[in-house]
Amino acid sequence: NINLTRLKSNILKIGEIGRKKGEGITRLAFSDVYYKASDVFKDLMKDAGLKVKTDRLGNVFGKREGKNNDLPSIMIGSHMDTVKNGGLFDGNLGVNAALECIYVLEENNIKTKHPIEIVSFNAEEGSEMGGTFGSRVMVGLQDPLENGLADKLKKYGLTLDDVKSSIRNTSEIKAFLELHIEQGGDLFSKDIPIGIVKGIAGITRYRISALGEANHAGTTPMNLRKDAMMGASKLMVEIEKIAKSMGAPFVATIGVTDVFPGAVNIIPGRVELILEMRDLNQERIEKAVNKIKKSAQSIGEVDFKFELLINKPPVKTSRRIVQCIEEACIDKNIPYQIMASGAGHDAKAIANKVPTGMIFVPSKDGKSHCPDEWTDWEDIKKGTEILLDTIIRLDRI
């Protein structure tokens, strides 16, 4: 009873806002394009009979009353901002699928016990204030006294008061549900339409400095060098080996390097890397760090310094909600797998405070954050059906 024609039309109506020909979709947090898409979505929610509210950070809410409005809400949604040159579905899918669930409840005259609240978050993808800013503030995870926060906010015309006034009392929320594209290629390669997220990976980042000795590239023989670049290369090769030996879902990535002094004819004296590790299990990340540090000691010639940058622990989703989603899949005879999310999501922030569930649909070739991002419409329909069914099951608990 999901109306795919309507859902598709809404996904395109909102999702195409910010497309530039050949460059995908850019709808950055706090941008004019972002607010334009938000306004269109608010109008859609009003047309669907929802009571619409916005907080001062650009998070948008739409409430459908329940039979008992003293009960906390079942909250469903995702985010509406994109990365630069992103795709059609990341965030936008979850927001519009939530609205589609409301249409279907209305059409079928289904009145839930609990109020249902749609949410469309701002600034999930990142801003000066880091990722999942809108949801972190809402559940009270963003410390308003954080060093330098006011200055960062100023760049977007915001104040600390805007942050404080956007914090919500989480006892008003019974559960949070997010439908999202997987972004990885696991479901797609196995041809499974639904992933049920059991946990969202923790992220630990270190700055690793390889410290050698800068010297003249022409006059310093190979055997007398303390080449920080060579030391760093050897360590990176070891990091890949260690990461592979840990087994999935562990991943390690070096996405940023800096070479000093950085001249073609000077042997690098210092190379800095940023190492990111993710896993569902914090202890496994620590184990990998220890292996990497040990490996660094054995490289010789060059010294290594490790500096912890961030350490965001993994979170588990609600076992109860995982069960509900699983029952919905079995009931509808839709293949599924229970899996980890390697990517961060609004659901991760919220899961710290509110029982949370997350449903994945396949990403074609595992691509996301790029113009080629794609999910089959049939999978979107299945994901939305499971989302709706899960809402109804949760409402009964």
Place this chain on the structure above:
Amino acid sequence: NINLTRLKSNILKIGEIGRKKGEGITRLAFSDVYYKASDVFKDLMKDAGLKVKTDRLGNVFGKREGKNNDLPSIMIGSHMDTVKNGGLFDGNLGVNAALECIYVLEENNIKTKHPIEIVSFNAEEGSEMGGTFGSRVMVGLQDPLENGLADKLKKYGLTLDDVKSSIRNTSEIKAFLELHIEQGGDLFSKDIPIGIVKGIAGITRYRISALGEANHAGTTPMNLRKDAMMGASKLMVEIEKIAKSMGAPFVATIGVTDVFPGAVNIIPGRVELILEMRDLNQERIEKAVNKIKKSAQSIGEVDFKFELLINKPPVKTSRRIVQCIEEACIDKNIPYQIMASGAGHDAKAIANKVPTGMIFVPSKDGKSHCPDEWTDWEDIKKGTEILLDTIIRLDRI
């Protein structure tokens, strides 16, 4: 008969111009500091009775007449510019040692057959126009029609006419001699005061691009990655192995890398390295390149693109002059070795057009281009004695 007190005083008088406390000496080409040092040196040359000339690029010349002024000059000297935060001796030593030779010839009433010309070059260390600019122009190696040259010159207030008017007829120069610090640590570690340069290494640079696939660092499992950073690391480790296997004086350095897109949570899709190789033998450099290319093919996952940036062949110094320097060392009972120069020098540019010789003195701990650069005064005295003796030997040929 070298007067070390006078030589030392002049080395300090010129060489200290541009020192900032704790930051070494900065006397960049075309800077006010450079021209100030040049002016002091011109005054010293005038006081020594030389006929002083300057070209429009800031190269400075001082001529002592010979018995037969129809004969070409014996040219001696080095450069007066430094790198940023450099040391006392690089360039400055050779210029002042040349002047000291003139003083001694005067004091001893030695009249040479050939005129002797001191030269103090500008812009050896580099500028927008590349290294050894002053000497390259003088001997006609700088193409005035080179793409973009006029724009680069403009930044220093110079024109193409300034370049053209600074080209000299190399038949006016019988030979060129340069005394310079070794910059490497070979002489110092062996405690040998004199190096006789038999050739100056060729420099070949490639931009190597590792081409993988940018992807989400959280959702892409280790075994499905095409990580350009990991590919680049493996290649760098192989390059070091190949470089070591080539044997001295071969060296390979990666001093610059660039990572794209360069975000902590995105697997790099492209990494660019600049590989520099040096050797006395061009064919050995080509052999190493072939080995590196072959090694790159075997890395898999990632493709590599090689782009030749520069290919400056090695040059040999004059065998005749090497012989003269060797005879001077034997005559004075000063230990020496015949060796390669890994660093580029004005002598390298000039050796393409004029018979050239080069004398090295030890660099303490092999350090140069830094405030710690040092050479013992006794070694400086020996180097200058050999320089003078070589001039006299060359004059007789």
